[in-house]
Amino acid sequence: MFMITKSVLFSVFMAATTTTANPGRIVNGTDAEPGDYPYFVNMGYGCVGTLIAPDMVLFAAHCKDFKDEQLHVGAFQATTVTEGSQIRHCAEWKQDPKFGTEGSIANYDFALCRLDEPVFIDESNVKLELNDNDAVPREDKNLIAIGIGALTEFGDVSSLDVLQDVKVPAMTNNQCKQYYIDLVMITDNMLCTGFPEGGNGPCRGDGPLVRRKKNNDGTFTDIHVGVISFGKGCGGNNPAVYARTSKRIDWIKETSCSMGSIAAFCNNPLPPTPGPCNKDLTIKVTTDQYGVETTWKLRDSNKEEIMKRSYLVSFYENEHTLCLKSDECYQFLIEDSFGDGMCLEGPETCGSYSLDLNGQEITSALGDFTDERKFEFCTGDGVPNFCDDDDDDEFEFKFKPNKTCENWVGVGNKKKIKKKCGKYFNGQKVFKWCPETCKEVGLGPCAS
Numbered sequence: 001m002f003m004i005t006k007s008v009l010f011s012v013f014m015a016a017t018t019t020t021a022n023p024g025r026i027v028n029g030t031d032a033e034p035g036d037y038p039y040f041v042n043m044g045y046g047c048v049g050t051l052i053a054p055d056m057v058l059f060a061a062h063c064k065d066f067k068d069e070q071l072h073v074g075a076f077q078a079t080t081v082t083e084g085s086q087i088r089h090c091a092e093w094k095q096d097p098k099f100g101t102e103g104s105i106a107n108y109d110f111a112l113c114r115l116d117e118p119v120f121i122d123e124s125n126v127k128l129e130l131n132d133n134d135a136v137p138r139e140d141k142n143l144i145a146i147g148i149g150a151l152t153e154f155g156d157v158s159s160l161d162v163l164q165d166v167k168v169p170a171m172t173n174n175q176c177k178q179y180y181i182d183l184v185m186i187t188d189n190m191l192c193t194g195f196p197e198g199g200n201g202p203c204r205g206d207g208p209l210v211r212r213k214k215n216n217d218g219t220f221t222d223i224h225v226g227v228i229s230f231g232k233g234c235g236g237n238n239p240a241v242y243a244r245t246s247k248r249i250d251w252i253k254e255t256s257c258s259m260g261s262i263a264a265f266c267n268n269p270l271p272p273t274p275g276p277c278n279k280d281l282t283i284k285v286t287t288d289q290y291g292v293e294t295t296w297k298l299r300d301s302n303k304e305e306i307m308k309r310s311y312l313v314s315f316y317e318n319e320h321t322l323c324l325k326s327d328e329c330y331q332f333l334i335e336d337s338f339g340d341g342m343c344l345e346g347p348e349t350c351g352s353y354s355l356d357l358n359g360q361e362i363t364s365a366l367g368d369f370t371d372e373r374k375f376e377f378c379t380g381d382g383v384p385n386f387c388d389d390d391d392d393d394e395f396e397f398k399f400k401p402n403k404t405c406e407n408w409v410g411v412g413n414k415k416k417i418k419k420k421c422g423k424y425f426n427g428q429k430v431f432k433w434c435p436e437t438c439k440e441v442g443l444g445p446c447a448s
Contacts, residue, residue, distance in 0.1 A: 032163040034076050034083035037146050037222075038121040039128045040163060040207065042075035044292055044312040048147055048207030050224055052130060053263030054118035056256045057090070059207075060227050060243065061099040061111040066090040070291075070312040073119045076163050078148045079291065079314045084122065087313060091116040092259055096251060104185035109229040109243035110252065114259045126220040128210075132249045137170040137211055137225055143193060144168075145240070147207045147228075168193040168209075168240070176239045179232060189247040191226045194239035209242050277323035279379045280358055285309075285334070286317045288342045288351035288367060296334040296353070298322075301386070306330070315351075324357075327380030332363075335372040342367020387446030389435040397425055405434035417441050 041049040041057050043066060049059030051073055059066075067090050072078070074085040081087060090113035098108040137143055146165050176192035186192070193209065209226035226242025245252070257266035287294055291311040298306045307322055324330065334353055336342060342351030347366060354364035355375065363375045376384035397403035397420075409420045409430060421431040421438035431444030439446035 030164060030166070032076070032146070032165050035122065035125055036165070037163065038074045038084070038123070038126065039222075040075055040146055042072040042078050042148055042312070043069065044072075048228075049113070050128065050208040050227075051119060051121060052128065052224070052252070053256060053261050053265075054120055055115045056259070056261045056263055057113040057115065058224070058227060058252060059111055059113070060229060061095045061109045062106075062229065063111065065093050065095075066111075066113050067093045068308040069310050070318075071113065071115070072313055073115075074121055075148065079312060081313055081316055086119050087316065087318065088115040088117055088119060089309060090114070094255055094259065096248060098248075098251075102187065104187050106184055106229050106241065106243075107187055107189050108248060110227060110248050112252070112255055112259065114256075114261060118262060124219070126212075126222055128222050128224055130249055130252065131211070131223045131225045131245045134244075134246045136223065136246070137191075139172050140169045141211065142167045142169055143225065144210050144212055144222075145193065145207075145228075146210070169195065171239060176241065179238045180241070183232070184230070186241065189244055190229065191242045191244040192239040193242070274323070278326050279324040281322050281324050282356040283320045283322075283332070283353070284317060284356075285311070285320075285353045286351045287311050287314055288349060289314050289344050290338065291316060291351075293337045294334070294342055294351065294367075295337070296332065298330055298332050300325070301329045301382075301384075324379050327378075327382065329376065329378040329382050329384045329386075331384065331386045332375045332377075333372060334367075334369075334374075336367070336369070339371050341369040387435065387439065389445055391434045391436045395433040397423070397430065405437045409434045410437040410440075414441050418443060 039051040041051055043049055043059060043063070045064065047059055047063035049057040049071070052058045057071060069090050071088050071090060072081070072085055073088055076083040076085055092114040094112050096108045096110040099110070101107055144165050145168050146163065148163055171192050171194060173186050173188065173190065173192060177186045180186055191209070207228055208224055209228065210222040210224055213221045213223065215221060224245050226245055229241050229243050231240045232238040253265050256263050257268060260268055260271070262268055262270060283296070283298070285294065285296065291314045295308070295310040297308045300306060307320065309318070309320060311318065332355060343349055343366070347368065351367040352365065353367065355362050357377070357379065362377055365373070376386055378384055391405040395405050397408060402408065410417060417437070418441040421429070421434065421441060421443045423430050425433065431438035435444040435446040438444040
């Protein structure tokens, strides 16, 4: 939920700043059974979502841009692939353009992620539908909140508990407004749940709100009525507030279709099958216990990012394939955000990575580095020559705002630029501050 004040409000903004991959569980809920909620998506960073189509996840706008992030579809345990759960990445992210408008910072709290590959879940027991009726749910109607969120407002977030659910009643917005009158405007685009006495409800890292209907054949239909947005405290002591699905059902469907979704409510064709590839690269990364700390990037000689992937799930072998140009050089950079590499206590606890080009291994190693490790290669006869030192965006020669790398050092003929690159400032030559600019005149660490 999002942060409104620095007090006890919990929110997606607050959750989105959490770096742990497993935020705990619902307050006073019960453990779900495998297959109860196959559409549930754990996203890490305190955010969760709902698989609304084979290639589309609906979640909260207050969560960060999730492009290139790993998603755990059908998650039963937060960071462990089990009970049929599947791993995908967010290929494209779009936030509701009306988020935070019309007088309330929490209005229209919706976002969508298109997956890099579709996921076809088992719908034999339960099927999800999106609510399009503003009159649903009625007051006091029991709903189900689902999640792997915190047990208490300041609860332990390090356990590996399973997915939980809890029944909570809907309340009217007029009732809900009494709890937030001095904090945030409750609008008709929101839906509130909670017990007057408190004790049960969602917390940080919890997710979708559904109305469950039992069908004549014993199966269930879950009607998605809300995306978790914010709350004050945890466990139902104050109402939990959701973005009301029915209010943006048109945007959800239209945007999904415009992103190329193969959803049943779209008329988009299946994506074309990739053609033959002369330079086929396979990247394998096996995460360690803290998969959420690992990210890698692949870029070409023009510094264009070809692919980026961040992880969530621990001890999992990830595989990615992509087609490279036939005569180009590339740099593979793998990073650990905590600075201890992909190892916990020794080689036996390490993650690893490898790169294969056309079926031939070109590098492999354990993750026994600190912050990062790089590997450069070419698909043709070239020699890698990467300069990793960008111009310093904060450089101002003699602390004059108009004398930056771009607006001062790089202006003029080569002779003038070379003279400026050779000047001293703050203990080192300018070409140290402006390596990209100065390489054009043969000076600095990036000069060839």
